[in-house]
Amino acid sequence: MRSTSFHRSGTQLTAEIVDGDGPPLVIVPGVMSDAATWRPVVERLGLPNPVVTINRRGRVPSGPLGPDYSVRTEIDDLHHILDTLGGAVELFGWSYGGLIALEAACERSDLRSLIAYEPVSAPFAPAAILPVRAAVDRGDLDAAVRLVNTGVSGFSAEYVAALRESPAWAVLRPLAAPLPTELAAIDTYPVDLPRYRALTVPVTLLLGELNANAEPYGTAFDRIAEALPQARIDLLPGQGHLAHAQAPHLLARHIAAAVGARPRATGLAAQRRS
CATH class of the missing domain: 3.40.50.1820 (Alpha/Beta hydrolase fold, catalytic domain)
Structure with a gap:
């Protein structure tokens, strides 16, 4: 590769x-x-x-x-x-x-x-855009990952808790930074x-x-x-x-x-x- x-x-x-x-x-x-x-x-x-x-x-x-x-x-x-x-x-x-x-x-x-x-x-998860943006704007990428998994993908709190304990969480955090802008782009x-x-x-x-x-x-x-x-x-x-x-x-x-x-x-x- x-x-x-x-x-x-x-x-x-x-x-x-x-x-x-x-x-x-x-x-x-x-x-x-x-x-x-x-x-x-x-x-x-x-x-x-x-x-x-x-x-x-x-x-x-x-x-x-x-x-x-x-x-x-x-x-x-x-x-x-x-x-x-x-x-x-x-x-x-x-x-x-x-x-x-x-x-x-x-x-x-x-x-x-x-x-x-x-x-x-569109329309695609419009209710999630503002909360995810607020989390990213305040630098809380953990909250952004949680919100996209619960508010967009519909996973349970238990699933997200297990995900947070896995190695995948560290990979997902930086990928959440562009998320609100991307979600807004899709929805418009x-x-x-x-x-x-x-x-x-x-x-x-x-x-x-x-x-x-x-x-x-x-x-x-x-x-x-x-x-x-x-x-x-x-x-x-x-x-x-x-x-x-x-x-x-x-x-x-x-x-x-x-x-x-x-x-x-x-x-x-x-x-x-x-």
Whole structure:
């Protein structure tokens, strides 16, 4: 694994790269995650393809979000990285990264496939934005991590208490710093869902079985799935929104299967299963 840098408008963007042969698989993480968070999945993919895991803005060693940050900023960052890589790629996005990937896909014609694991869109947890911002503004990253786990992801206080005693807590604290700005960006971004129907690239949507029809991830998923009748729906059994951390072997298998299914014709790609 090696690191590389991309520069756009004076901001450094970085990624971790596993070399290989063929079209790259580009991974776009969501909030509270970075390239390091996705290493357990990358290590289990078993694909010959190069794998490029992006460290989005706000994640060391990439630059800060910037004063005019928005979802558009992330879309343009992704375009810049894909243009720099050159050629067609297999594109995967998780959560906020799924929204970024979908929006970029609507503006490109060179993708080979698109995989989105529980992409989010507005309205998304609007009640959590102000409390999380207040916690970050006063430097209480512990409170921010707690709030996003309880107020957004819906985990119990007992779950959060156990998480705080685990090594993961130290990883999550710095990732909470850009969180309120990212949540506000998601909640104010006007997604034009009807244009998703025009996507001709093969699309796979991944849904954690535990989030089916549940707020906020399942309902966000349903909005996007309805706008993508051509997509293939793939259910992750026994999982919620965090399969990359809780079942990386399972998620890697589903991602690899979606990439492997890429050569089929668009008509076949439109078949949906649950």
